[in-house]
Amino acid sequence: MLRPVALVLLLLAPLGASAVETLRIAIEDTGSEVRVSGKGLASGPDSEDADFTPIASGQALIRRKGERLEVNGTLVEGDSVRFRAGVSNDSAAPGTEPLKAGAAQVRGDVVVRAHHRNSLQLINVIPLEDYLAAVLGSEMPVSFPAEALKAQAVAARTYALQKKLDAYSNDFHLGSSVLHQVYGGVNREDPRTRAAVDATRGQVLTYELAPIEAYFHASCGGRTESGFDALQRSLPYLRPVDCPCGKLPASRWTATLSDADIKAALRHPAQGLKVAARTRTNRVTRVTLGDGASMDGVELRRKLGYTRLKSLDFDLERTDRGYVFTGRGYGHGAGLCQWGAKALADKGREYREILSHYYPGAELQQLY
Structure with a gap:
């Protein structure tokens, strides 16, 4: 049975009788210019109750000019400008038309803001x-x-x-x-x-x-991981539980890496690589490298590649020219x-x- 949520959560929503919960999503960083287009395109300041001015062509070229922005050749006030599609006299719901900003096509509004150095950042303001x-x-x-x-x-x-x-x-x-x-x-x-x-x-x-x-992930391999062991987040609702995915083919993987691949990624000799410690759910927390140095499992996976080493629940087998990793699951497991x-x-x-x-x-x- 659903319970009414705490008042603190209600404060997340913008004020107003018809307001909806929105998010601001950073969708792209660009160079010093970007194009925004959409049916009934209009621009205005970056605020929830902004007045928007229609752009007759339905297209805008935004360029960075020092710390300011230029829209279709005209400087605008401030270091950001907000775009919305569907703004016209016959539009019953402005903002419902999708618009294109750079390579992204999104619903809601798009804010273009001056970012670090001479670049621009695109932020999608969208209903949750x-x-x-x-x-x-x-x-x-x-x-x-x-x-x-x-x-x-x-x-x-x-x-x-x-x-x-x-x-x-x-x-x-x-x-x-x-x-x-x-x-x-x-x-x-x-x-x-x-x-x-x-x-x-x-x-x-x-x-x-x-x-x-x-948190969520693709596949745990048969048992989820604790929040602390997976993410250093000691949370009571992120604890290991049994999972039926362990019987699915999608949960099994292998990766074969040569000594040269491993040496290039780890900057240590590949020969002698061994698992030194595991969590209670069998995920690797530390390995010993060929020259006696050690490395934690998270760093090992990052350096060897997340798509190669799909999880830290793996076994290691030495071959003539490298190693075979036989693993279970895909992702952090929490x-x-x-x-x-x-x-x-x-x-x-x-x-x-x-x-x-x-x-x-x-x-x-x-x-x-």
């Missing part, structure tokens, strides 16, 4: 539910069962709101890459992702009436396992049960 529809299409296969997509929608919404709280006064709340949540804009939306978002609208996971850090969510949904579990399994002790609440 529109953002989530694109995140789901970027983070989880749209062919997954509806209940798995709903679980992912709640996790992604919770993660985004928690990050917004952390970065509330910053120029943006999240990035658009794997460092936060992958966000691909309009092109990543799908009717199934939109349906999952709509079905869970406003629902978030909380612990002690605050949004949790709802929180929601996406392939595990699919397996549970295939067994008839609904999204509330899935979320309760991967975030034990967290509560599902209604924010709006």
